[in-house]
Amino acid sequence: MPEGKAVNKMFAGIAGRYDLANHLLSGGVDFYWRRVLTQMVKACRPREVVDLATGSGDVAFKLRDRIGTEVPVTGLDFCEPMLVEARAKRSAKKSYSDIAFEFGDCMDLPLEDNSVDAFTISFGVRNFENRQHGLREILRVLRPGGRLFVLEFSQPDKWFCPIYYFYLKLILPWVAALATGDKSAYDYLAGTIEDFPSKEALTEQLTQAGYETVEATGLTFSIVAIHEAQKAQPK
Ligand SMILES: C[S@@+](CC[C@H](N)C(=O)[O-])C[C@H]1O[C@@H](n2cnc3c(N)ncnc32)[C@H](O)[C@@H]1O
Numbered sequence: 001m002p003e004g005k006a007v008n009k010m011f012a013g014i015a016g017r018y019d020l021a022n023h024l025l026s027g028g029v030d031f032y033w034r035r036v037l038t039q040m041v042k043a044c045r046p047r048e049v050v051d052l053a054t055g056s057g058d059v060a061f062k063l064r065d066r067i068g069t070e071v072p073v074t075g076l077d078f079c080e081p082m083l084v085e086a087r088a089k090r091s092a093k094k095s096y097s098d099i100a101f102e103f104g105d106c107m108d109l110p111l112e113d114n115s116v117d118a119f120t121i122s123f124g125v126r127n128f129e130n131r132q133h134g135l136r137e138i139l140r141v142l143r144p145g146g147r148l149f150v151l152e153f154s155q156p157d158k159w160f161c162p163i164y165y166f167y168l169k170l171i172l173p174w175v176a177a178l179a180t181g182d183k184s185a186y187d188y189l190a191g192t193i194e195d196f197p198s199k200e201a202l203t204e205q206l207t208q209a210g211y212e213t214v215e216a217t218g219l220t221f222s223i224v225a226i227h228e229a230q231k232a233q234p235k
Helices: 004-025 029-043 058-067 080-090 131-141 158-180 183-195 199-209
Strands: 049-052 073-077 100-103 116-122 142-153 213-219 224-230
Touching: 004 029, 004 080, 004 158, 004 183, 029 058, 029 116, 029 142, 029 213, 029 224, 049 058, 058 073, 058 080, 058 116, 073 080, 080 100, 116 131, 131 142, 131 199, 142 199, 158 183, 199 213, 199 224
Parallel strands: 049 073, 049 116, 073 100, 116 142
Antiparallel strands: 142 224, 213 224
């Protein structure tokens, strides 16, 4: 798994062009993935939501649009230049003004035990230095009955793999290099995507970390998946 300091440095280097690269490389499908994610969060009617590895804040903003101003939304990230981008975008809409964007490392969350109803993390888990440790750390902070929603790359349907991996390895790093000036960051992206577990394997890892129920939903030929994992209620 990647080393935390190197991940932090890499995102600091591309922070200013991250959004452009994101939308360009996904052909805009990332808007749809975030829409589905926030619909699922809304359906569980949380009292508050913390968006981990929030980056430039797009999930936090979408959450605010979808679940209204009564539900507090906070974005945490360990990369200050990404938080600077999120804070700059916050001024675009009045209803975003109370979204807090703060420093928070998923390996050691600055939050109390059993204190949060719902966590989202979109394209963050893949970058964890120690995945099991990070998943357990989130579980520590979740309230009993609370939910973690993980939006992450997955292993696509078999028939789609040849086209997908051709794009991922041979096209994406070059398009990304043009958009961000940093080809190595996107070589890293392609490598971590290829190594990331399938829906079934991530479900198993969440269960091992201690989550009680885990449901996985594949999107766009399972290029990505959303895992909804719940912390057990006291008996
Ligand atoms: C690919 S970006 C995703 C940003 C955003 N969630 C999105 O969907 O566009 C990954 C983010 O994870 C953050 N990150 C990676 N490891 C982290 C950790 N251990 N704690 C907090 N943030 C982390 C990086 O700084 C970066 O902003």
